[in-house]
Every structure is written in C-alpha cells, then in structure tokens.
Amino acid sequence: MAKTRQNWTAEPWQDSEMLECTMVIPESDNCATIAFRPPSGAWFDYQPGQFLTLDLPVPGGAVQRTYTISSSPSRPQSLSVTVKARPGSVGGRWLLDQLKPGMRLRAYGPAGQFTFLRHPAAKYLFISAGSGATPLMSMTTWAWDSGEMPDIVYVHAARKPSEILFRRRLEEYASRVPGLQLRFTVEEVDAYAVWPGYHGRLSQIMLGLMAPDYLEREVFCCGPAPFMAAVRDMLESLGFDLARYHEESFDAPALVEVPVEPSPPPGAAQIEFALSGITADCQGDDTVLAVARQAGLNIPSGCQFGLCGTCKVLKREGEVLMVHxxxxxxxxxxxxxxxxxxxxPQGLVSVEV
Ligand code: FES
Structure with a gap:
C-alpha cells in the first residue's frame, strides 16, 4: 500500500532511483495507462505537461522511449504514462505486453517545456488527437485539483468514440464545473452506439463552433505532426497570434530549418568524457551522443533530434555546434x-559524462 502523506520522504523522486510499476489500466485497444511509484516512497515533483524517458529492456537490447505524463503533480504519490502501441512499435508493444506490476524500470526526467504553467492566461484552448491527449489531461487535472478551474475548451479528435482517451474522467470533471467545455470529434462511430458529438476532421468551421472565442485563448496542441501542422495552419489563416500557440510532439519534425553554418573540419575533433576517464577522437560532424556510444558510454536519450531534452549534459570546456x-x-x-x-564538437570538447 502507498505510504500516507506523513510517511512520504522529504525529498522528491530523483531519476537515480528506479520506478516500480504498480498498475496497468487498459484504456482502449492497444492503449493503457501505466502507473509507477518509487520503492523509497519519494513523491513526484514535475509540471503538468512534462514527459518521462523510460529505459525498456526489449529483446535485442534496451531502448529508450519518451512518454508524456498523463497524471498530475497535484497527485504526487504516483506517476502515470498512457501508452498507445502503434503498428510496428517496439517500446509501446513491450510496455503493453510485457510490463507487469512489481517490475522496475530505469527512468529519466521529468523534463519538457510544454506546460500551461509557463503561459498563464485567462482562457485556454486545448487541442489534441489520439494519445496527444496525455499532456492536456495532466494540465486539466492540475486545473481541476487547483480549486480554481480556469476557462478551458478541451478539443479532442479520435478515430471512434470508444477511442477517446480519458473520456469518462473528463466528463466527470466537466459535469461539475462550467469552466471546462468538452468538444470531441470522431472520424467514424462505434456500431450500435449513438454519437451526439462532432463528426469528421477538425476544420475551421468546426473550430469556430467549438470555441467561438478561440482568438482570445492560449492554445496548447499535441498530436501527430501532420495534425499539429494542420491546426497551426488553420489558426494562422484565421488570424490567430501564433505567439500564443504551443505544441508538443515526439515525432521527428517533417521539416527542420537548419541555419547556414560553416562546415566543421572533418577529423579535427576530440571529446573528453571527463567522469569516465575516456577521450575519443572523432569527426567534427559527429554528435556527442554517437561518439559516446562508440566509446561504450550510455547517455540517456529519447527523440534524438533535439526536442525532448533527455540527452542534456554539462559541457566543461570547448565549443560545439548545436541545432536543436x-x-x-x-x-x-x-x-x-x-x-x-x-x-x-569543434576541436577539443570536455563533457561531464
Ligand atoms: S534525445 Fe531528445 S533532445 Fe537529445
């Protein structure tokens, strides 16, 4: 049983301690919420909307995968991620099929900048598709638990009504306060079930019906990259100020604008991994992560394209070129x-690894 509040440790959880799986709760087909607790009884301190990177011991070697936290730090006793296994997924499949209560995993974080706490506003518009609902659920629960429900229009796009993540919990919240308005749209309906909500892909007309005052709202969007690109384009063409638009994705960006930069001289670099006592020769266009791996060192990583922040390390000296x-x-x-x-690395670089 979880410890009572009086028995929690004084310090919040640190990622040097493994996490123990305590529950696996099915949400829909190929989707489940997985709850974790630290064996020490430490509590969780993070911001609603942040993510965690998990070390998964899949067959063929461990992989690291990043998952947005679906629980809220207002309930700090445990932490949950909600995982959807897409076709061909390795990490998600392992979590859903192999992870059982009592098993322990190494985890890194929490990290990430996608949180409404960094952007206080009187009105919010949350827009998500599929498992992109997870950070928005965390923020909504935080808002609910704060006792001062702000004005949130919560828009979610799902394939079918039965795949709307967290629907019952959201409806329970929304049924008790006027400040949370739920707007669901689906592409198809479930057999033998009445669907009173919206039908079809999110469009400009639909958005205007769902949140007529969307121009006054701070927007947080999470979902597959094409979905977010469509939402961004829609808002921009409607005259929305994109400085008030925030998005989160762990898909590789479809288009990364790389600033023009001088080509690093090949063969001219060297990286000192100061804590490990290893120095490796490398090319000036190698990444620190790749060189560390070749040297047999483990730097935790998630997205590997400069988005999630999992691979952050301290540089002691030297210069690097970094496009993140x-x-x-x-x-x-x-x-x-x-x-x-x-x-x-540009020349000799020393890092705390
Ligand atoms: S692994 Fe995600 S930022 Fe480097």
Missing part, C-alpha cells in the same frame, strides 16, 4: 548544458 528543436532553454545553454544528440 527546443529541447534546451537559453538559460541552460548559458549554464553550459548541451544536447548530446545534436551537439557536434
């Missing part, structure tokens, strides 16, 4: 941190 996708803040860069997956 928002996984590191300007403050962290000023403190000397780099993202190993997209930092390329």
């Amino acid at each position: 996708n928002g996984g590191i803040s300007e403050e962290e860069i000023a403190e000397g941190y780099i993202l190993a997956c997209c930092a390329r």
Whole structure:
C-alpha cells in the first residue's frame, strides 16, 4: 500500500532511483495507462505537461522511449504514462505486453517545456488527437485539483468514440464545473452506439463552433505532426497570434530549418568524457551522443533530434555546434548544458559524462 502523506520522504523522486510499476489500466485497444511509484516512497515533483524517458529492456537490447505524463503533480504519490502501441512499435508493444506490476524500470526526467504553467492566461484552448491527449489531461487535472478551474475548451479528435482517451474522467470533471467545455470529434462511430458529438476532421468551421472565442485563448496542441501542422495552419489563416500557440510532439519534425553554418573540419575533433576517464577522437560532424556510444558510454536519450531534452549534459570546456528543436532553454545553454544528440564538437570538447 502507498505510504500516507506523513510517511512520504522529504525529498522528491530523483531519476537515480528506479520506478516500480504498480498498475496497468487498459484504456482502449492497444492503449493503457501505466502507473509507477518509487520503492523509497519519494513523491513526484514535475509540471503538468512534462514527459518521462523510460529505459525498456526489449529483446535485442534496451531502448529508450519518451512518454508524456498523463497524471498530475497535484497527485504526487504516483506517476502515470498512457501508452498507445502503434503498428510496428517496439517500446509501446513491450510496455503493453510485457510490463507487469512489481517490475522496475530505469527512468529519466521529468523534463519538457510544454506546460500551461509557463503561459498563464485567462482562457485556454486545448487541442489534441489520439494519445496527444496525455499532456492536456495532466494540465486539466492540475486545473481541476487547483480549486480554481480556469476557462478551458478541451478539443479532442479520435478515430471512434470508444477511442477517446480519458473520456469518462473528463466528463466527470466537466459535469461539475462550467469552466471546462468538452468538444470531441470522431472520424467514424462505434456500431450500435449513438454519437451526439462532432463528426469528421477538425476544420475551421468546426473550430469556430467549438470555441467561438478561440482568438482570445492560449492554445496548447499535441498530436501527430501532420495534425499539429494542420491546426497551426488553420489558426494562422484565421488570424490567430501564433505567439500564443504551443505544441508538443515526439515525432521527428517533417521539416527542420537548419541555419547556414560553416562546415566543421572533418577529423579535427576530440571529446573528453571527463567522469569516465575516456577521450575519443572523432569527426567534427559527429554528435556527442554517437561518439559516446562508440566509446561504450550510455547517455540517456529519447527523440534524438533535439526536442525532448533527455540527452542534456554539462559541457566543461570547448565549443560545439548545436541545432536543436527546443529541447534546451537559453538559460541552460548559458549554464553550459548541451544536447548530446545534436551537439557536434569543434576541436577539443570536455563533457561531464
Ligand atoms: S534525445 Fe531528445 S533532445 Fe537529445
């Protein structure tokens, strides 16, 4: 049984401690919520909307996968991720088929910048598709638990009504406060079930009906990359100020704008992994992450394209070229941190690995 509040440890969970799976709750076909607790009784401290990277011991060697946290830090005793296994998925399939209560996993984080706590506003518009609902569920639960329900229009697109994630919990919240308005749209209906909601892909007309005052709202969007691109284009063409639009995705960006940069001289680089006592020669266009792996060192990683922040390490000296996708803040860069997956050494570089 979980410890009572009085018995929680004083310190929040640190990712040096493994997490124990305590429950696997089916949500829909190929989708489940997995709850974790630290064996020490530590509590979880994170921001609603952040993610966790899990080390998964799949056949053929461990892989690391990043999952947005679907629970809320207002309920800090346990932490949940909601996982959907897509066709061909390795990590999601392993979690749904092999992970059982009592098993322990190494986890890294929580991390990420996608949270409404960083963007206070009077009104929000949450838009998600599929398992992109997870960070928005975390934020909605946080808002509900805060006792000051802000004004949220919660839009979710699913294939069928039975695949709307967290529907019952959301309806329970929404049935008790006027400030949470649910708007679901589906592409097809379930057999023998009445569907009173919207039908079809999210469109400009539908958005105007769902949230007539969308121009006044701070928008948070999460889902597959094409879905988010369509939402962004829709809002832009409607005159929405995109400075108030925030999105989260763990798909590789379809188009990454790479700033023009001088080509690094090949063969001119060297990386010192200071904590491991290893120095490796490499090319100036190798990433720190790739060189670490070749040297037999493990730097935790998730997306591997500069978005999730899992591979953040401290640089002691030297220069790197780094083109990232928002996984590191300007403050962290000023403190000397780099993202190993997209930092390329220029000459001799020393990192705390
Ligand atoms: S692994 Fe995600 S930012 Fe490097």
